Amino acid sequence: MQCISNKFVVFVYFSLFFVFILCDQEDSANITCFLLYSRLRPSKITITGGANKIKDSCPRNSTDQKWIIVKGKIKFLHENSVKAIPNLFRIELPKVGLEKIEPGTFKDLPPLKTLYLGDNNLTKIKAGTFVNLEVSFLDLSGNSISVLQPGAFQNLSSADLDLRENRLTEIQKGVFQNVSLKNLYLKKNCISRLEPGVFGSLYPKSKWGVSLQLSNNCIERLDPQVFDNENIDELILNNNSISILRSGDLNNLPNLSRLYLSRNRIKEVPEGVFNASKISTLDLTHNRISVIANEAFDGMTRIWFIRVDYNELKEWDSRWLRGIPLLRISASYNNIEVIRAGSFMDFPEGSAVELAHNQIRNISDGAFAGLEKLNSLNLSYNEISEWKIDFMKNVTIRDNVDLRGNKINCTDLGSDLEELLDKGFLFDNC
Numbered sequence: 525m526q527c528i529s530n531k532f533v534v535f536v537y538f539s540l541f542f543v544f545i546l547c548d549q550e551d552s553a554n555i556t557c558f559l560l561y562s563r564l565r566p567s568k569i570t571i572t573g574g575a576n577k578i579k580d581s582c583p584r585n586s587t588d589q590k591w592i593i594v595k596g597k598i599k600f601l602h603e604n605s606v607k608a609i610p611n612l613f614r615i616e617l618p619k620v621g622l623e624k625i626e627p628g629t630f631k632d633l634p635p636l637k638t639l640y641l642g643d644n645n646l647t648k649i650k651a652g653t654f655v656n657l658e659v660s661f662l663d664l665s666g667n668s669i670s671v672l673q674p675g676a677f678q679n680l681s682s683a684d685l686d687l688r689e690n691r692l693t694e695i696q697k698g699v700f701q702n703v704s705l706k707n708l709y710l711k712k713n714c715i716s717r718l719e720p721g722v723f724g725s726l727y728p729k730s731k732w733g734v735s736l737q738l739s740n741n742c743i744e745r746l747d748p749q750v751f752d753n754e755n756i757d758e759l760i761l762n763n764n765s766i767s768i769l770r771s772g773d774l775n776n777l778p779n780l781s782r783l784y785l786s787r788n789r790i791k792e793v794p795e796g797v798f799n800a801s802k803i804s805t806l807d808l809t810h811n812r813i814s815v816i817a818n819e820a821f822d823g824m825t826r827i828w829f830i831r832v833d834y835n836e837l838k839e840w841d842s843r844w845l846r847g848i849p850l851l852r853i854s855a856s857y858n859n860i861e862v863i864r865a866g867s868f869m870d871f872p873e874g875s876a877v878e879l880a881h882n883q884i885r886n887i888s889d890g891a892f893a894g895l896e897k898l899n900s901l902n903l904s905y906n907e908i909s910e911w912k913i914d915f916m917k918n919v920t921i922r923d924n925v926d927l928r929g930n931k932i933n934c935t936d937l938g939s940d941l942e943e944l945l946d947k948g949f950l951f952d953n954c
């Protein structure tokens with residue numbers, strides 16, 4: 525095995541299963557020479573410098589080659605840069621300074637596991653670049669991509685398509701035309717414009733749905749023309765600029781199961797937004813929610829966890845939750861001051877309720893009616909001091925009531941302390 529020009533030095537050290545091919549610095553490369561024999565443990569091939577013209581130096585029998593990692597500088601990839609090698613499962617070009625990939629570069633590739641092009645200097649993905657490609661992971665994260673042309677990923681089939689940490693501000697319809705995926709990562713761009721239908725033809729890689737991950741972008745609303753696909757089962761929109769939720773926003777995501785809207789600017793949860801959705805996990809933490817409409821969570825027949833921690837709720841109202849099969853709701857770190865009579869009346873059987881770190885001072889008579897249906901109630905780190913012990917004596921709960929971090933004087937509990945502890949009440953310093 526040798527390079528075809530004496531400018532190149534080839535050094536083969538089989539006893540360590542390493543092959544180093546040292547070549548000249550070149551801007552573009554025909555990468556075809558990478559050795560990894562399936563009978564041996566995977567080891568690295570390092571191509572230092574531009575790999576230009578080394579293709580003829582590859583051994584005849586290349587069907588056993590498994591893995592390429594390229595190190596050095598490669599600015600361009602074009603149609604003849606990468607040749608089909610039947611058993612290849614991994615190509616990695618991390619931090620090689622890649623600026624441009626011409627359509628056709630990957631057209632002859634067999635099904636691969638990993639195509640890693642992350643941490644490079646790509647700015648644009650042209651139509652047809654990843655067309656008809658079948659891989660498990662296509663990683664383009666950490667580039668400077670601001671343009672994805674429609675058709676860029678047409679017919680792509682990959683478990684993950686990773687476009688995190690690029691410079692996307694908009695995505696046009698057709699970019700993900702007929703793309704089969706499990707996870708689409710678009711986190712940490714500044715996407716604000718998503719063309720209607722842009723996610724419309726994504727379909728799932730496996731029997732699971734598609735997870736659409738759009739955290740840390742600049743999205744301002746949940747547009748049902750954009751979020752329109754029955755295959756999406758997870759939508760992650762943490763840390764965007766969504767300020768309004770409207771009834772109908774989720775109408776075109778009939779199979780959505782997990783919705784994350786943490787760190788947005790939502791002030792109100794109106795009625796009907798989640799009606800008839802199949803959402804099981806809803807995260808609304810770190811918003812500015814001060815109002816939740818009476819029947820805001822109406823019709824959520826599959827819900828089991830709602831989080832509204834770190835908001836500005838002053839009131840707590842169990843009508844929100846009437847008729848839903850909820851198992852757990854968490855509203856810690858809000859400004860709730862009062863627990864009114866009947867506050868837990870409408871709770872579903874077996875629920876866990878967390879109201880820690882609020883300013884609850886007042887617990888009205890009758891507040892705990894229905895508590896026996898709950899598994900647990902967490903009232904820790906509130907301002908509870910006046911302790912209506914007679915009322916509490918009648919209360920039972922399946923698991924525990926956490927009252928730690930309040931201003932309860934244990935002495936006041938007197939001989940009832942024992943019984944309360946037995947029932948699962950938790951105090952500190954008692």
Ligand SMILES: *[C@@H]1O[C@H](CO)[C@@H](O)[C@H](O)[C@H]1NC(C)=O
Pocket residue numbers: 552553554576577604605
């Ligand atoms: C890559 O190989 C093709 C032929 O297979 C050749 O035409 C082309 O010039 C080569 N590219 C470079 C940059 O050497």
Ligand SMILES: *[C@@H]1O[C@H](CO)[C@@H](O)[C@H](O)[C@H]1NC(C)=O
Pocket residue numbers: 585587588
């Ligand atoms: C070429 O590859 C095939 C398939 O892996 C293998 O059976 C054969 O022994 C190889 N031939 C040589 C000369 O290495």
Ligand SMILES: *[C@@H]1O[C@H](CO)[C@@H](O)[C@H](O)[C@H]1NC(C)=O
Pocket residue numbers: 621643644645666
């Ligand atoms: C290429 O990207 C790296 C890291 O993303 C960056 O440090 C470098 O300056 C970029 N080079 C050019 C020519 O843009």
Ligand SMILES: *[C@@H]1O[C@H](CO)[C@@H](O)[C@H](O)[C@H]1NC(C)=O
Pocket residue numbers: 655656678679
């Ligand atoms: C996508 O796949 C279909 C069916 O295999 C094929 O007809 C079509 O030409 C492909 N699209 C592109 C752009 O190659």
Ligand SMILES: *[C@@H]1O[C@H](CO)[C@@H](O)[C@H](O)[C@H]1NC(C)=O
Pocket residue numbers: 656679680681702704
């Ligand atoms: C979509 O892409 C797949 C390959 O991933 C192909 O088999 C199928 O025919 C394509 N469908 C259309 C309508 O292009």
Ligand SMILES: *[C@@H]1O[C@H](CO)[C@@H](O)[C@H](O)[C@H]1NC(C)=O
Pocket residue numbers: 740741763787
């Ligand atoms: C949210 O996004 C901003 C930039 O838009 C970033 O500075 C901040 O660190 C992000 N916060 C989290 C918790 O990711």
Ligand SMILES: *[C@@H]1O[C@H](CO)[C@@H](O)[C@H](O)[C@H]1NC(C)=O
Pocket residue numbers: 733754755778779
């Ligand atoms: C999505 O929901 C539709 C009905 O709205 C159903 O026919 C389809 O099977 C569901 N798809 C998945 C992947 O759950």
Ligand SMILES: *[C@@H]1O[C@H](CO)[C@@H](O)[C@H](O)[C@H]1NC(C)=O
Pocket residue numbers: 795796799800819820822823
């Ligand atoms: C939820 O949907 C059902 C059925 O469409 C409807 O009867 C009910 O009034 C809706 N509730 C809210 C709060 O929109």
Ligand SMILES: *[C@@H]1O[C@H](CO)[C@@H](O)[C@H](O)[C@H]1NC(C)=O
Pocket residue numbers: 861862885886888
């Ligand atoms: C507690 O509730 C009582 C009666 O409901 C009310 O008079 C009182 O002002 C409340 N105290 C606080 C601190 O909210």
Ligand SMILES: *[C@@H]1O[C@H](CO)[C@@H](O)[C@H](O)[C@H]1NC(C)=O
Pocket residue numbers: 856878880881902903904924926
């Ligand atoms: C109650 O909430 C506090 C604060 O979030 C937490 O530290 C504590 O573990 C919770 N109690 C129980 C019993 O889970």
Ligand SMILES: *[C@@H]1O[C@H](CO)[C@@H](O)[C@H](O)[C@H]1NC(C)=O
Pocket residue numbers: 914915918
């Ligand atoms: C105790 O609970 C029972 C049943 O819920 C109720 O009938 C009774 O009035 C309660 N007693 C007190 C003192 O609250």
Ligand SMILES: *[C@@H]1O[C@H](CO)[C@@H](O)[C@H](O)[C@H]1NC(C)=O
Pocket residue numbers: 933934935936
């Ligand atoms: C608790 O209450 C008792 C009497 O009810 C009182 O003597 C004691 O000083 C109180 N302790 C604190 C820490 O307030």
